[in-house]
Amino acid sequence: MIDAIDKEILRTLQADGRKSATALAAEVGLTVAPCHRRLKDLEASGVISGYRAIIDPAAVGLGFEALVFVTLARVDRPTIEDFEAMVVANLHITSAQRLFGDPDYILKVMAKDLSDYQQCFDNELTMLPGVQRVSSTLVMKNLKPGAGLPL
Template identity: 80%
Template sequence: MIDAIDREILRTLQNEGRMSATALAAQVGLTVAPCHRRLKDLEASGAISGYRAVINPSSVGLGFEALVFVTLAQVDRDTIDDFEAQVAANTRITSAQRLFGDPDYILKVMARDLNDYQKFYDTELTSLPGVLRLRSTLVMKNLKPGAGLPL
């Protein structure tokens, strides 16, 4: 069971994942040993599933973002499994959610520019299994990139 101290550890790490165990302990009001033990327990339980750097997309030439709404022609188990496997394997698709209703999915796609996105759309998105319809919305401004959970 996650208690208030565990929530504070999660909240703190969510905002500053590179914080040392000593700094984390001081921030949440524990000594290092119990803080480290709680941290290991949170990792073992799956509450913390990993650590990563947050990279500014434009700094690596990926300043163009599109949201793609996908409607499948059929929603049988094989089509869904094939579609989801190909989406998961595609590194240009950085986020994907299956939805109730229409459309069936929303994908976030990163590209260098409009021309790069158009090529990706024509060659890769249209060839995903079971696709009936694709609709794109271009992101004008990302107000809350990578916002954490409300802990």
Template identity: 60%
Template sequence: MDSIDRKILAELQFDGRLTLTDLASRVGLTISPAHRRLRDLENSGAIVGYRAIVDPRALGLGFEALVFVTMKQEDRATLLGFEDAVGRIPNVLQAQRLFGDPDYLLRVRTTDLDAYARLEDDVLSALPGVQRLNSTLVMKNVVIDRPYPIVGP
């Protein structure tokens, strides 16, 4: 990946709907080489997809919690079962396995506190291997979905 590829990635992170003409102009290429590089970045997996960034409040999902999960068992089957199950819960927007304690961090969105309480009581606490859930309520998002810094030559 060279500096032009990095410029393409930087531009698309800020505006994924750029036309090929605008993208080429911004990175100093003509349309044909810009298109080839874009295809190469997609095929290599450097670009994994395109999406609209939606305001969760527009969907009625104004409540957010960070959930720290401590497992009672950490054998392979339990962890894989937990990860598979948590991956099927639509309200879990992000799930990360951590080193140390706690074992996992989940980012969850629901309509309100009551909906979150039901989700925690009925779904999250019943996930395979869960010993303890510790929730922190999000007061305000200060930085969210920031583009990755583009570093390199």
């Protein structure tokens, strides 16, 4: 069971996943040993599923972002499994959600520039298994990238 202290640990780590156990303990009002034990329990139970670096896309040459809406021709199990496997394997697609209603999926696609995105759209996205329709909109400004959960 996650209590108020665990939630405070999670809120703190969402803001700074590199915070030391000593600093984390001080911030949440614990000594190091119980804080470390709680942290290990949260990791072991899968509440904390991993840690990662947050990279500025423009700093690595990926300043072009599009939201892509995909409608499948069929929504049978083999089509969905094939489509989802190809989406997971595609490096341009950095986020994907299956939706209720139309469209069936929304994908976040990162590219170098418009030309790179056009190549991805024509040669990768429209070629995904079972695709009936693909449309996209370009992201003008990302106001809240990687926001944490509301704990």
